[in-house]
Amino acid sequence: MTQPVISVNELTVEFVTRRGTLRALDKVSFDVARGEVLGVVGESGAGKSVTGSAIIGLIDPPGRIAGGQVLLSGQRVDNLSPDAMRKIRGKRIGMIFQDPLTSLNPLYRVGEQLIETIQTHTALNAADARKRAIALLDEVGIPAPERRIDGYPHEFSGGMRQRVVIALALCAEPEFIIADEPTTALDVSVQAQIIALIKRLCKERGTSVMLVTHDMGVIAETADRVAVMYAGRIAEIGPVRDVVKQPLHPYAVGLMGAIPSIEGDAERLVQIPGSMPRLSNIPRGCAFNPRCSKAFDRCFVERPELIDVGGRQVACHLYDQSKAPTGQNPTDKAEIAA
Amino acid sequence: MSDEPLPVLPPSRMARLWDSDLLYSFRSSPITVVASVMALVLVLAAIFAPLIAPYDPFDPASLDLSDGFSRPMQPNEITGKVFWLGSDGQGRDIFSAILYGSRVSLLVGAASVVFSLILGVALGLVAGYVGGRTEALIMRIADIQLSFPAILVALLVFGVARGLIPPAAQEQATLLVLVIAIGLANWAQYARTVRGSTLVEKNKVYVDAARLIGLKAWPVMLKHVLPNVAGPVLVIATINLALAVIEEATLSFLGVGMPPTQPSLGTLIRFGQQYLFSGEWWILLFPSLVLILLALSINLFGDWLRDALNPKLR
Amino acid sequence: MLAYILRSLMQGLVVMLAVAFIAFSMFRFVGDPVVNMLGQEATLQDRAELTERLGLNDPVPLQFARFVADAARGDFGISYRQGRKVSSLILERLPATVELAVLSAIFAFVVGIAFGVYAAIRRDGWLANLVMSISLIGVSLPTFLIGIGLIYIFAVELRWLPSFGRGDTVKIGWWTTGLLTVSGLKSLVLPVLTLGFLQLTLIMRLVRSEMLEVMRADFIRFARARGIPERRIEFRHALRNTMIPVITIAGLQLGGVIAFAIVTETVFQWPGLGALFVNAVQFVDVPVMSAYLLFVAFVFVLTSLLVDLIYVALDPRLRSGTTALAK
Numbered sequence: 018m019t020q021p022v023i024s025v026n027e028l029t030v031e032f033v034t035r036r037g038t039l040r041a042l043d044k045v046s047f048d049v050a051r052g053e054v055l056g057v058v059g060e061s062g063a064g065k066s067v068t069g070s071a072i073i074g075l076i077d078p079p080g081r082i083a084g085g086q087v088l089l090s091g092q093r094v095d096n097l098s099p100d101a102m103r104k105i106r107g108k109r110i111g112m113i114f115q116d117p118l119t120s121l122n123p124l125y126r127v128g129e130q131l132i133e134t135i136q137t138h139t140a141l142n143a144a145d146a147r148k149r150a151i152a153l154l155d156e157v158g159i160p161a162p163e164r165r166i167d168g169y170p171h172e173f174s175g176g177m178r179q180r181v182v183i184a185l186a187l188c189a190e191p192e193f194i195i196a197d198e199p200t201t202a203l204d205v206s207v208q209a210q211i212i213a214l215i216k217r218l219c220k221e222r223g224t225s226v227m228l229v230t231h232d233m234g235v236i237a238e239t240a241d242r243v244a245v246m247y248a249g250r251i252a253e254i255g256p257v258r259d260v261v262k263q264p265l266h267p268y269a270v271g272l273m274g275a276i277p278s279i280e281g282d283a284e285r286l287v288q289i290p291g292s293m294p295r296l297s298n299i300p301r302g303c304a305f306n307p308r309c310s311k312a313f314d315r316c317f318v319e320r321p322e323l324i325d326v327g328g329r330q331v332a333c334h335l336y337d338q339s340k341a342p343t344g345q346n347p348t349d350k351a352e353i354a355a
Numbered sequence: 356m357s358d359e360p361l362p363v364l365p366p367s368r369m370a371r372l373w374d375s376d377l378l379y380s381f382r383s384s385p386i387t388v389v390a391s392v393m394a395l396v397l398v399l400a401a402i403f404a405p406l407i408a409p410y411d412p413f414d415p416a417s418l419d420l421s422d423g424f425s426r427p428m429q430p431n432e433i434t435g436k437v438f439w440l441g442s443d444g445q446g447r448d449i450f451s452a453i454l455y456g457s458r459v460s461l462l463v464g465a466a467s468v469v470f471s472l473i474l475g476v477a478l479g480l481v482a483g484y485v486g487g488r489t490e491a492l493i494m495r496i497a498d499i500q501l502s503f504p505a506i507l508v509a510l511l512v513f514g515v516a517r518g519l520i521p522p523a524a525q526e527q528a529t530l531l532v533l534v535i536a537i538g539l540a541n542w543a544q545y546a547r548t549v550r551g552s553t554l555v556e557k558n559k560v561y562v563d564a565a566r567l568i569g570l571k572a573w574p575v576m577l578k579h580v581l582p583n584v585a586g587p588v589l590v591i592a593t594i595n596l597a598l599a600v601i602e603e604a605t606l607s608f609l610g611v612g613m614p615p616t617q618p619s620l621g622t623l624i625r626f627g628q629q630y631l632f633s634g635e636w637w638i639l640l641f642p643s644l645v646l647i648l649l650a651l652s653i654n655l656f657g658d659w660l661r662d663a664l665n666p667k668l669r
Numbered sequence: 670m671l672a673y674i675l676r677s678l679m680q681g682l683v684v685m686l687a688v689a690f691i692a693f694s695m696f697r698f699v700g701d702p703v704v705n706m707l708g709q710e711a712t713l714q715d716r717a718e719l720t721e722r723l724g725l726n727d728p729v730p731l732q733f734a735r736f737v738a739d740a741a742r743g744d745f746g747i748s749y750r751q752g753r754k755v756s757s758l759i760l761e762r763l764p765a766t767v768e769l770a771v772l773s774a775i776f777a778f779v780v781g782i783a784f785g786v787y788a789a790i791r792r793d794g795w796l797a798n799l800v801m802s803i804s805l806i807g808v809s810l811p812t813f814l815i816g817i818g819l820i821y822i823f824a825v826e827l828r829w830l831p832s833f834g835r836g837d838t839v840k841i842g843w844w845t846t847g848l849l850t851v852s853g854l855k856s857l858v859l860p861v862l863t864l865g866f867l868q869l870t871l872i873m874r875l876v877r878s879e880m881l882e883v884m885r886a887d888f889i890r891f892a893r894a895r896g897i898p899e900r901r902i903e904f905r906h907a908l909r910n911t912m913i914p915v916i917t918i919a920g921l922q923l924g925g926v927i928a929f930a931i932v933t934e935t936v937f938q939w940p941g942l943g944a945l946f947v948n949a950v951q952f953v954d955v956p957v958m959s960a961y962l963l964f965v966a967f968v969f970v971l972t973s974l975l976v977d978l979i980y981v982a983l984d985p986r987l988r989s990g991t992t993a994l995a996k
Contacts, residue, residue: 073894099899107896114894119887123986124909133905134895169985185895499684502921502969507928514950514958518699601811608813609935609947628817632825643814650809658805 020091021048022193022225023072028085028095030064030071030249032296039296041067043249044085046323049193054216054226056240056257058233058272060293064249065229069195071095072227073110074102090192108138111186113215115198117178121170127154127181128166131188138189153184157214176207180214187218194219197229212239233272237261245269248293248304250320255329265331267309303334311335390655397649401457408451409439413616419446427637441637443626449637452623453645459619460649463533464599468592470538471599475545476588480580482546483553484573494550497543505540505602512536513611526614533612537602544591552584586664593657597650604646620646673987677977681970686737688966692959693736696746697729699955745960750952755960758945764844765835766930766941772857773865774923781869782915785876789884790903800873807870812929816863816936823859831856833938864933868926872919880911913983917976924972928965 030042042064049055057065070076072087074094087095094105106112114120122130131150135141141149147166154162157180170178179199186194196215200208216239219226228240236243237257244254245266253266264270271289291308300306302317309316315334323330324337400407425431427441427449440449482493500508516532517525556562556579565575600620606612607621608628615622620642627639703719720726724735739745745755788797824832836852838845847853883889884907892902931943938944942961949957981987 075890075893103893103896103898105896106894112891112894114887114891116887120891122888122892122906122910124913124984125906133897133901137895137897171986182891185891189896495680499969503925503965504929504931506931507925507965510931510946510950511958511962514953514955515695515699517950518695518953518955597809601809605811605813605932608811609932611947611950624814624817631817631821639817643817647806647810647814650811651806654805654809 019051021050023049024088026086029083030067031083032080041249045251047244047254049225052223052225054228054240056236056243057229058236059246063246065246066197069197069229073106073112108189109191111191111194113182113186113196113199116202117182120182123170126167126169134185135188153188157184175203179211193225195227248299253331259329266333267311268305384659387659390652394652394656400454401461404454404458408454410448410451412447412452424635440641443638449641453642456618456620456623459613460600460603463603464596466534467537467599468596470534471541472545472592475542476549479546479549480553483550497546500543506605508540509536512539537599541595548587549584552580556580590661593660597653601650677974681974684970685966689737692962693733696955696959740963746956748954748957750954755956762940762942762945765939769860770926770930773861774926776861776865777868777872781872782876785873788877789880804870804873812867812932813936815866819859819863830859860933860937860939864930875918876915879914880907883907883910917980920976924969927968
């Protein structure tokens with residue numbers, strides 16, 4: 018098996034505040050294979066964005082990486098000097114932010130920002146960089162790119178702006194892209210186009226993508242695998258089809274049950290009682306135990322590790338075959354997931 | 356089965372206050388603590404000047420010319436009296452003069468702040484609530500006034516007042532005129548802030564709801580606007596106080612402020628300036644120092660207050 | 670864009686008219702112009718004559734219109750105190766104030782931006798903190814004390830620089846300049862420092878806080894995510910975006926610098942407009958007061974217009990006529 022592009026091992030990110038230290042990420046581990054699209058879902062505050070920021074090295078104080086490692090093609094990147102990390106950003110790891118309006122400097126032309134990025138990472142001169150920029154704009158679907166390259170961000174529509182952002186993120190041909198809610202700020206009609214664009218471009222280049230979103234529909238359409246995050250931890254991670262059709266972790270069950278669907282029987286949407294705990298108040302043991310209908314004594318004491326269950330990983334004691342809770346048959350997934 | 360933790364009493368009110376964000380940030384900034392203590396000391400000294408001052412420097416009967424020009428802490432050559440901070444040309448004790456002078460400075464400063472505050476808040480409320488041309492007019496005036504130095508406005512008001520008040524009443528009226536002049540120069544900041552908050556509240560749904568029930572909207576709005584602006588207004592008032600004290604000192608220094616019979620720190624500095632070249636440095640230095648310390652300590656406190664009350668920085 | 674400029678012009682005009690109204694009211698209603706000009710002992714007949722000649726019996730709007738027309742031509746009447754034409758008084762003292770104001774504005778701007786940027790980039794360095802502390806003290810220091818302090822150090826103790834006056838000046842046309850003589854230049858140093866100091870601290874704090882604010886923006890973060898070097902981010906991206914609010918605010922402030930000069934001119938006995946104004950206030954010389962007011966307003970309006978033009982030149986969003994609308 019080839020080496021994963023990104024390997025996150027036991028990553029812990031903390032924010033030191035006066036009220037105490039908050040753990041935004043608590044021993045998070047996952048891999049992203051070459052050319053794969055990994056979706057990361059969860060509620061606001063679950064740690065999805067923090068994960069992305071940590072990988073690219075943009076955690077701002079008072080946050081800091083408190084433990085664990087991030088490996089890019091086998092090479093550690095979480096402990097590099099600021100200058101070394103800067104060289105990796107853009108060139109090997111790229112990032113797309115949520116709001117295209119605020120992602121672009123309103124005072125500079127789109128072309129200037131593109132050429133600047135291209136010239137930072139390659140040795141092209143201005144003329145060649147410009148040609149490359151025009152080609153990129155064309156690739157992301159901007160009509161008349163040789164004209165629009167001299168336009169200012171405010172002269173583009175939201176969807177067009179996000180295409181520019183994608184072009185900027187890809188222009189140095191990184192191996193890995195973090196897309197942090199790339200469509201949340203866009204009109205619904207445009208969202209599908211942008212997602213399709215990201216998927217196509219990355220497939221063509223063999224770029225891996227970490228797609229962070231709270232929109233399950235996007236994940237179902239686009240991702241190869243999906244990680245469900247909760248309270249700074251991964252609850253379940255596995256192939257998209259499996260996790261969406263047959264979620265194992267009780268939280269994932271609730272999440273998938275909460276997705277309205279046009280087809281099929283009109284069942285009531287599942288509502289998970291309670292809300293995600295504040296980072297200052299994470300329960301002992303499994304973070305989900307206050308809201309879990311299947312919680313038992315071990316859940317309140319011991320934090321569940323990720324366990325391999327048939328091709329995916331779940332952080333839930335229900336699936337721990339070594340210590341099956343009495344009275345339940347852990348292999349009967351259908352019953353548990355019901 | 357985990358052990359039950361011992362019952363913990365909820366923290367007392369004092370403990371909660373001490374531990375609150377506000378006081379914590381106060382405690383953890385030593386400069387602010389020092390500044391606040393200093394400001395407090397100066398203010399208290401000014402208020403209790405008659406009790407603290409060893410001499411009354413403005414009672415002509417008690418003055419003795421031979422006391423004049425005594426150096427600080429050194430016995431006078433002629434009379435042998437010791438003045439802590441020296442004495443001026445007329446024999447006045449500088450220390451006492453400073454105490455009384457600060458009193459006047461602070462009085463004018465505080466009064467003008469109250470005046471600006473009331474005027475500015477009222478205009479801001481009106482502008483925000485009434486909207487339309489009235490609002491545009493008020494805010495335009497405020498904007499323009501904010502770009503002009505307060506000194507100009509104050510001088511102008513002063514000049515006009517002087518033209519309107521008969522010469523006989525001029526000296527008594529000086530204090531009042533100063534308060535109004537400085538007050539008129541500084542209302543704009545309050546108006547801006549309050550108008551902003553009023554606009555925000557005006558657009559909220561409960562205002563429409565109140566109207567629907569038949570209540571007048573503005574008392575309801577006031578109830579919500581005032582608590583919201585209390586913090587920022589307080590910050591503005593604090594910084595404004597330092598500014599007002601400086602403005603008053605400047606006006607007195609220019610000769611259009613408090614007269615020699617009831618001098619403020621600025622007037623004292625004006626006296627002292629003539630001795631700059633002749634060597635009686637203490638007459639100028641000490642009032643200047645006190646003025647600077649007063650303004651600085653109030654400003655530092657105001658700076659801290661602004662950061663502490665700023666929700667964005669919490 | 671044209672609409673924007675036209676709007677600025679209109680606003681400027683409105684401001685001028687409003688100020689003219691205030692100036693006129695002062696002129697007409699504060700004290701009695703006739704008594705002021707003729708003295709207390711004038712006969713009733715003389716007074717009546719003068720009243721007629723000055724047009725004081727005409728309806729007020731007409732008087733106002735005449736006032737504005739006169740002012741536009743540069744005629745501000747006659748100083749009560751000095752008996753000379755106000756306009757010649759102003760012209761005489763204008764160069765002194767303008768040289769002082771312009772030089773101190775340049776000083777404040779250049780040094781203020783430099784230090785402000787430095788303090789923003791090196792947020793927690795000791796020099797940055799020192800600079801910020803000095804600026805805080807600067808806001809608490811009254812200008813006149815700064816002047817006195819500088820005089821004491823440089824004129825009394827060190828005797829390097831003069832403590833009052835403009836030194837030797839050279840007359841070019843109707844302008845007198847102190848820039849062409851050594852003593853003139855020496856005389857300029859302390860007043861420029863004094864006048865500029867307060868503005869310097871204000872600009873410095875403004876630049877720093879604006880820049881820090883800009884550095885928190887999303888596009889800065891995105892630039893970092895693209896691997897753009899930090900220096901380049903600071904100077905090409907952050908600085909450019911900071912300049913827009915800084916220029917607008919600082920520009921407006923500098924428009925009032927003429928008036929700020931009042932105190933400095935008094936401390937250094939600088940023969941400029943500010944000193945003239947203080948004198949006028951002391952003696953309720955209304956024509957001078959109102960002329961000064963109009964002049965200051967004019968400078969302010971002019972600066973505002975300039976600032977608006979610069980703003981349009983710098984911000985592309987204004988040039989296309991519509992501000993950015995998220996579609």
